Amino acid sequence: MxxxxxxxxxxxxxxxxxxxxxxxxxxxxxxxxxxxxxxxxxxxxxxQKTRDRSGPALLKSIQDMDRYEAAVGNFQVVVDLEKDAAFLPDAIRGTRTLYVGAGTVGGYVDLGGLGERNVSVNDDRTKATLRLPHAVLGTAALDPNRSYAVSKQRGLLDRIGDLFSDNPAGEQAVQKLAVQHISEAARDSGLAERAEKNTTAMLEGLLRSLGFREVTVSYG
CATH class of the missing domain: 1.20.5 (Single alpha-helices involved in coiled-coils or other helix-helix interfaces)
Structure with a gap:
């Protein structure tokens, strides 16, 4: 044969x-x-089994805080991010992620730069006047325990690419968008004004407990 x-x-x-x-x-x-x-x-x-082999956390530095955290806003946003290829259908190349981002933004008044020009007291120490800088908003911080992807749609080429990626189906893009939208919402929410109101109430209570009968707090 x-x-x-x-x-x-x-x-x-x-x-x-x-x-x-x-x-x-x-x-x-x-x-x-x-x-x-x-x-x-x-x-x-x-x-896969998950094992935490991380080393101990190391303290790099300690920074004294010179600001009064007067208010915190809790926000939630639904991010719908879609990326399409120019000449390919979504089933071949393209992604769409629906992501719920939950986070917080703090409003605070910086007290570190206050000097004698910011505080005036009358001779008999019954009247105090304070001029403080306007409250500002901190950076939005996502809460990983309350943020999650609702759905992820990926084209065939994107799925194949995930097989060889160090970070398959990464969520950095939608997380950045969530932080951006939360920051924008915080600016329009009146959080800074609430922080100033709470700071005024705190200082009035503190100074009156020290014997001042009239306390005036202004911002600018």
Whole structure:
């Protein structure tokens, strides 16, 4: 019986070449099953275990605070971020993420730069006048325990790219948008004015407890 190796010009792939090709196919199938759950019941088999091998946190510095945190606003925003390819359908290339971002923004009055020109007291120490800088808003901080992705839609090429990515389906873009929208909402919420009102109430109570009968606090 004539084989391909016996025929003129015929060749047979070496056994190690066939083995390597089979290994590649098996690895790709396992990766697809593990990533996309193509076969029901295999999630547990190919699931990952999480172990925290982090070292202890190191104290780098301590900074004294010269501001009075007078108010904190809690915000929530739904971010709908879609990225499309110019000449490809969404099923091939494109992403859409629906993300709920929850975070806080603090309003504070900076008291670190106050001097004698900012405070005046009458001779019998019954009247005090304070002029403070306007309250400002801190940076919006997302709460990871209350922020989450509702849905993620990715095209075929994006899913394949995630197989070789160090950060598959990263959420940095929607998180940045959530912080931006929360910061904008905080500026329009009257949080800074609330911080000034609370600071005034705090200082009036403090100075009256020290014997001052008339306390005036202004901002600017």
């Amino acid at each position: 004539e084989t391909s190796s016996d025929r003129p010009g015929g060749s047979r792939r070496p056994w190690w070449g066939r083995l390597a090709a089979a290994v590649v196919v098996v690895v790709v199938l396992i990766a697809l099953v593990a990533r996309f759950g193509l076969v029901p019941g295999f999630d547990g088999l190919f699931g």
